[in-house]
Amino acid sequence: MGADELVINMGPQHPSTHGVLRVKLKLDGERVIGSECIIGYLHRGVEKIAENRTYQQFAPYVDRMDYVAAVSSGLGYCEAVEKLLLVEAPLRARVIRTILTELQRIASHLLWLGTHALDIGALTPLFYCFREREEILKIFEKYCGARLTTHAFRIGGLQYEAYDTLEKDVERFCKDFESRISEYETLLTQNRIWIGRTKGVGILTAEDAIAFGVTGPVLRASGVKWDIRKAAPYAAYNQYKFEIPVGTTGDTYDRYLVRMEEMRQSRLICLQAIENIPSGPILAKVGKVLKPPPGEVYHAIEAPKGEIGYYIVSDGTVMPYRVHIRPPSFINLQAFDRMVRGHLVADVVAIIGTIDIVLGEVDR
Amino acid sequence: MNATLQATLEFLKLYWAPLLCGVAVVAILPLIVGYIVLVERKIMADMQARLGPMRVGPHGLLQPIADAVKLLIKEDIIPEHADKLVFWLAPVLSVGAGLLSLAGLAIGPAFQIAQDINIGILFVVGISALGIFGIVLGGWASNSHYSLMGALRSSAQLVSYETAAGMALVSALLFTGTLNVKSIVEAQSKEGIWFVLLAPVAFFTYLVASIAETNRAPFDLPEAESELVAGYMTEFSGFRWSLYFLAEYTNMIVVASVATTLFLGGWLRPFAGVSWLNFLDFVPPLVLIAIGAYCVLRVTKQPTRVQQLFMLAVAGLCFVVALVLAAPVVLPVIKPSLREAVAPFYAGIHGGFWFIFKVSLYIYFFMWLRFTIPRYRFDQLMRLGWHFLIPLSIINVLLVGVALIAGAYFQLHGWGLLLVTTPAAILALVAAFLILAIEKQHDARQEQTAPSDFYAG
C-alpha cells in the first residue's frame, strides 16, 4: 500500500448499497484502484435448511432469497423438482406461470430502475416505477394472496386457478405500460446528465463477462446474445415471439437500455400469452408425498437478474439430500471489482446499482 | 444624556424605514423559508404523483412549525475535538452573509433595507460570497477528515461558479452603467425592455451559475451524495443545522432577487411603460379574486369542519390581498383626483407583488429542476463551470459590449437595441456550441481506464 492510497469502507449500512453489502475501496486520490466486497451479512443457511425440509416445505424458502423477484425463484425451484420427479406441468399451468413470471420480471426491473435512478440523483422515476409496480403486486395479491414472497407455484403446476379477471387485469396493465415506459425514457434516456453519469462507466467486456460467469442483462449488455428463455426454453416460452436486447459496449448506459427493452419484451410476452390461455388441469398428478428417484439435476432459468440455477440431489427420501442454489447476484457481484477499477468514487454507487443485486440472493 | 437621546431620535427619524424593514426581514424570514420548504415538498410530491405532507395541520400547513420546534428542542451535539468557537461561528457566518446580502436588495421601490447604496449589486454579490467562509469553517470545525473534504469541494464549486455569475451580471450591467439596484430597474423601465431579452445568454449563464451557487440539484453532489465523503453539514444537528438550512434558502432568495432585478425587470409589471396595456394592472387582483372564489367553492367539499374553516381562511386571505392590490388601481378610476395620492402606494404594493411573483417563478424553476434531472458528478460539475460557463460568459461580455457600441453609433434605444443584441446573442450561442464540440472531442481522447488484474479477491 503506497503512501497516497486510502482505504475507505462503504456499508454495510448504507443507503445506496441495496442491502447489507460492505465494500472496501482502495483509492488513489479520487480514483478507485481496488475493491473488496464483503458479504455474508444476510446469510441464513438456506441450503442447510433444505436438507431438513420436504420438497414442498422448502418452496417458500426460495422466495426469500431474491425477495424482489420471488415468482421467478419459485418457478426455477418447482421446475427443478419437476425434472427430478420426471413430471411435467400441464400446459395451462405453464402458460399462467409464464405470465406471472414475466410480470415479475417487469416488477423487478422497475424496482431496479427506480433505485438506480435515485442513486444517481433523479428523484422522480422512483415514484413512477413504484406506481407501476403496485399494479403488478395487486395482480399477485389477487392471484395468490401475497405481494412479495408469493409462493405462487406448486411442484407439478399451480395450486390456485387463475382468478376470473386475471386476463383483463394483465391486459389493462400491459396497455398502460407502454406509455409509462416512454415516460421513464423521456426523463432519462436522452438526458445529458444521465448519459454523462452512465456512459463509459463500469465497462465489462464480453470476455470478462463470460470469464466471470456473469449472466442476465449484464451479460447481454456486454454483447453476448444469450437468454435461457431462447437457448433452453422452459415453461411456455417456446410458444411466444420476443426479442433479446443486446448491448454493445457493456457500460452502465447499455445495461440501462437492455433492461428497458426487456421490460417491453416482457410486456409483449404477456400480451401474447393472455390471448390464448389453454384450458385444462393446472396440477399434474404428483401425489402428496414427493419422493423423487435418487439422482441429481441442475436446472437453470432466466431470472430477472440472470441465470438462477438449482442443483438438487435426491436420495429417494422425502427430503432433498442437497440443494444448491446458484444465485445470479452472487456471481455477478464478483465482476464488480473489474468494473469499478479506474473510476471515480462517485461512480461506485452507480456501478453497484447497475449490477442489480439483491443481498438475500447473494448471501442466501 | 439629552444629547445622546437627541442623536438617537435623529437617527431613528432618518432611518426608521430601513430599520423596520430589517427587523421585519429577520423576524419573518425564517417563517418564509419554512414555508418555501413546505411548498418545495408539495411541488416535489405533485411531480412524483403523491400528496406530500398532509397530516400536520390542514394540508400540511403547520409542517414548518412542527419542523422548527423539533429542530429547536434537539440536543446540541458538538464533536469531541471540534473547535468550539469556530463550530459556533460557522453557521452564524453563513446566515449572516445571507441576511446581509438580502439587505442590499430592493423588493419593490419602497422596500429596501440598505437604501440607495451606489454599489448595490456589487455589495449583494460580494457579501453573499462571504457565505463560503461559513462552509469552509464548518467543515474545518467538525474535526472530521471527510467533512473537511466535503466542505472544500463545496467551496471549490461555489468559487468556480462565482466568476461565471459575475461575468453574466456584468453583461447586464453594461446596459445600465450603474450598480445601484433601483437605478438598474429604472433603466429597464426607461428602455422599456427587460434585459433578459437584450442579453439572453447572460441570463441563461446566470441561471446555471446560480443553481451551482446555492448547491441545488443538479449541482448538489457535495451535500446530497455523501456516500463516502460526508458533506460539511454532517456534524451539525438541531438548531445549528437549521441555520445552515436557512442560509441555503436565503441564498436562493438572494440569487433569485438579483436575477429578477437585473434581468426580469425587478418590480416592473410586464410592459410597464406601455399605457394601452395598463389594464394588465387589474390582472393580479382579478387572479387573486378567482383563487379566493375557487376556495370558497371548495369549502363545502371538505370532509371535516377544520378543513372547511381552513378553506374559508385561505379564501379570506386571497380576498384581502386582492383588495390591497386592487385599491391603488381601482380608486383612481373611480375618483381621478386621487391619482397622485395613490401613486406611491401603487408603485410600492404592485411593485412588491410583481417582484415577489418573479422571484417565486425563479425559485419554482429551481425546484422543478431538482426533481427532474439527476445530479452531476463532481468532476463533470467543475468541468462545466470552468470549461463551458466561464468562457461563454466572457465571450458574451465582449459581444454585448460590441453590440452596445454599435447601438450607440446607430443611436438605437429601447426595443431598437434588439437589432444589435440579437446577433450578439446568436454569436454567443454559436460560441457555446463550439465550446461543447471541443469538449466532446477532448473527452473522447481522455477516456481511459486504469489497468486491472483479475484476482482481487
Add this chain to the structure above:
Amino acid sequence: MADEPKEPKPPQVHTGDKPVSSTPAVSAPPGKPADASAPAAPPKAAAPAPPKPPVVLQTPLDNEFVTRFRTKFGAALLEAMEDRKQAILTVDRVRLVEIARHLREEEKFDMLADLTAVDWPKREKRFDVVLNLYSFAKNERLRLKVWAADAEDVPSVVSVWPTANWQEREVFDMFGIIFSGHPNLKRILLPDEWQGYPLRKDYDILQQDTAWVRENLGIESGQ
C-alpha cells in the same frame, strides 16, 4: 453413491401408512422396487432404498464426446453417467486443472455456471466437488465431478474460469475443502472466525448452539 437411511424420522405430512401409492405415477420409470417390498409397514418402509434405482435413472453414458474424452485422458475419467438427460463426468482430482483447461479450450465450455460440493460421509472419499459447465457455442451443459477425501485438497480452477474465485471460497466456507492454488481462500459467507463447516452432514446445529451458549453465556443450553 449409496443412499443412506435417515436417522430422524422424516415428517410425513399427508400419508402415514401408504408409502407405496404416494410416489409419482405420471412417468414412473419401470424400476420402483420399493412398491413390492413393504405394502403395510409404516414409516420405516418409507426409506427402503434398495440399490437398484441408481442404475435405472443414472445410466452410463457413452457418446462421441465421452469417447473423445476417454481417448485424451484415459484413466483420469473415472465415470461417465447420464442422469435425467444431463451428462456427468467424474474425473481424477489431481488432473482437474488440466481437464478443465481442455474443456474450456477444446470443447468450448467457456462458462462455469456453478461450483459446489456434496457431502457423502459414509463414503471413503466423502466429498463430491461438482462443476456445472456451459458452452455458449454448442448450447450444451456438462457436469464435472471430482471425488475428494476429508484431508485431500482439490486444485483450484480459478486460472481457467475466474468466476470460480468466490464459488470455491463458498465451498471452503461450507465444507472445509481446501482448494490449492486459490489466491484468497478465506471464508466468504460466514464470519472469519467461525469454527466448523456447516454443510457437512455431521455438523449439528444443536451442537453449535450449545457450544455458543456455553462459551458466551457460561451456562448449559437447555435444548
